[in-house]
Amino acid sequence: MKSTVEQLSPTRVKLNVEVPFEELSGDFERAYAALAQQIRIPGFRPGKAPAKIIEARVGREAILEQVVNDALPAKYSEALAETETNAISQPEIELGDLVHGEPLTFTAVVDVRPEITLPAYDSLSVEVDPIEVADADVEAELDNLRQRFGTLAGVDRGAQKGDFVSLDLSATVDGENVEDAATEGLSHEVGNGDLIDGLDEAITGLKSGESTTFTTTLIAGEYAGKEAEVTATVQSVKVRELPELDEDFVQMASEFDTVDELRESLRGQVADTKKYAQAGAIRDAVLDALLEAVEFPLPEAVVDDEVEATQHQLIHALGHDDEQIARFLEAQGKTREEWDAEAKETAEKSVRTQLLLDAVADAAETEVDQSELTQQIIMQAQRYGMPPQEFIQQLQNANQIGALYADVRRNKALAEVIGEVTVKDTNGDVIDTETFFGAAEADDEDGDDE
The missing domain is CATH 1.10.3120.10 (Trigger factor, C-terminal domain)
Structure with a gap:
C-alpha cells in the first residue's frame, strides 16, 4: 500500500492512498465465505458454493463494493500509521473508481493536531488568593451544624426568607395542565431559589392555607421555554429552631467535649x-x-x-x-x-x-x-x-x-x-x-x- 500526505492547512491534511488489488485477496475470501452462508444455491450445502457461482448470482461489482467497504477502515488506519498522521476528527473519504483487478484508490481529508511550541514552564508565574480562615467562617460552620440538629416549629404568620413551607403546586400553559409541574406537600425553604423562578417572591407573606398565582417561564420538560401560570398554595409555614451552643450540644453532635x-x-x-x-x-x-x-x-x-x-x-x-x-x-x-x-x-x-x-x-x-x-x-x-x-x-x-x-x-x-x-x-x-x-x-x- 502507498500513502502520501498533502498539507491543506496547519490543522488539515489530505491522505492519498493506493492499495494494490492483490492486498484485498483476504477481504475477498471473507466476503465470499460470508455470502456463501447467506445465499442458498441448489445443489450446494450452505457455505460450500464456489466463488464463481456466488459471483454470478450476486454480481462482481456488488462483491467488489462490499469488499471495499469492509476493507476501507483498516486501510485508512494503515495509512494513518504509515504517514504518522495524528488525526483528531472523522475523515472525509472519497473513493476513486472501483474497477475489478485495478488498485483501490481513495483520499481522506482529516483534521490533525497543529504544531505547538511550548514555553519554558519556569518562566511562568501566577498569583492566587491566600488561605485565610476568618472567625466568621468558623461561626458559619457552627451554624450549619446547629441547623442539622434543628427542629421545625409551625408559626401563624406569613412566610419569610429562611422559613420552611409545605407547598401544593400546579401549572397551566395556554389553559392546559402541565402534569410534570403538579405536586402536593412539597417542602421548600423560602429564598433558596432552587425550584421555580419567581416562586419565592410570590409566596413571601402568604400564611397557611393561602394561595397565589404567578407567571414564569418553564425551563424543562414538554413545555420548556413557554410561559406558564403557576398556582402555589401554602399548606404550612415553619421556622427552624436551633439548639443552644453549649457543651451538651457539642457532646451530642460531635466527638468533642467543649x-x-x-x-x-x-x-x-x-x-x-x-x-x-x-x-x-x-x-x-x-x-x-x-x-x-x-x-x-x-x-x-x-x-x-x-x-x-x-x-x-x-x-x-x-x-x-x-x-x-x-x-x-x-x-x-x-x-x-x-x-x-x-x-x-x-x-x-x-x-x-x-x-x-x-x-x-x-x-x-x-x-x-x-x-x-x-x-x-x-x-x-x-x-x-x-x-x-x-x-x-x-x-x-x-x-x-x-x-x-x-x-x-x-x-x-x-x-x-x-x-x-x-x-x-x-x-x-x-x-x-x-x-x-x-x-x-x-x-x-x-x-x-x-
Whole structure:
C-alpha cells in the first residue's frame, strides 16, 4: 500500500492512498465465505458454493463494493500509521473508481493536531488568593451544624426568607395542565431559589392555607421555554429552631467535649476546604497562563463538533423545535446568535485546552497506569452515585474509556507543569504546590524559593 500526505492547512491534511488489488485477496475470501452462508444455491450445502457461482448470482461489482467497504477502515488506519498522521476528527473519504483487478484508490481529508511550541514552564508565574480562615467562617460552620440538629416549629404568620413551607403546586400553559409541574406537600425553604423562578417572591407573606398565582417561564420538560401560570398554595409555614451552643450540644453532635474544641476542629476543616479551593485556583491560573503563552490554530471541524455536543442536549430536550428554542432563549435574555457565539467561545477554549495539554503530555512522555485510571473511575462513579462496575459498563457502551484516559493524562501533565511554575499568593508569599500536585520532575536547583 502507498500513502502520501498533502498539507491543506496547519490543522488539515489530505491522505492519498493506493492499495494494490492483490492486498484485498483476504477481504475477498471473507466476503465470499460470508455470502456463501447467506445465499442458498441448489445443489450446494450452505457455505460450500464456489466463488464463481456466488459471483454470478450476486454480481462482481456488488462483491467488489462490499469488499471495499469492509476493507476501507483498516486501510485508512494503515495509512494513518504509515504517514504518522495524528488525526483528531472523522475523515472525509472519497473513493476513486472501483474497477475489478485495478488498485483501490481513495483520499481522506482529516483534521490533525497543529504544531505547538511550548514555553519554558519556569518562566511562568501566577498569583492566587491566600488561605485565610476568618472567625466568621468558623461561626458559619457552627451554624450549619446547629441547623442539622434543628427542629421545625409551625408559626401563624406569613412566610419569610429562611422559613420552611409545605407547598401544593400546579401549572397551566395556554389553559392546559402541565402534569410534570403538579405536586402536593412539597417542602421548600423560602429564598433558596432552587425550584421555580419567581416562586419565592410570590409566596413571601402568604400564611397557611393561602394561595397565589404567578407567571414564569418553564425551563424543562414538554413545555420548556413557554410561559406558564403557576398556582402555589401554602399548606404550612415553619421556622427552624436551633439548639443552644453549649457543651451538651457539642457532646451530642460531635466527638468533642467543649465548644472551644469543636471550634478548633471546624477551623481546621475550613482551612482544608480553602486549601482544596486554592489548589483549584492554582490549576486554573497555571492553565490560563499556559494558554496565554502559546498561540496555535484550531481545527474548525473539531470546534464545530464541540459546539454541537454542548448544544445538543438542550436542543434535544426542546424537541428540536425552533419555536421552543426561541422561547427558551428569550427567557435567558439571549439571541440565538449570542447563544451560538457563547457556545463557540466555550468550545474553542475547550479544544485549545485539550490540544495544549496533549502537547504538554507528549513532550513530557506522560503515562497513566492502571491504578491511576481506576482511581479516576471510582471518583467519577462516586460523583454520579453509581457502583464503579456499572459506571465502567456505561463508559464502555458509550465508547468513552479512551476519553477518560485522555482526561487523566492531561490532568497529570498539567500537575507536572505546575511544579515548575512560580506560584505566589496576593501577599507575595511563595506557595509550595508540591502539597497539592506532587513534586515536579525538574532539577533540584530550580526549586529554590525567594
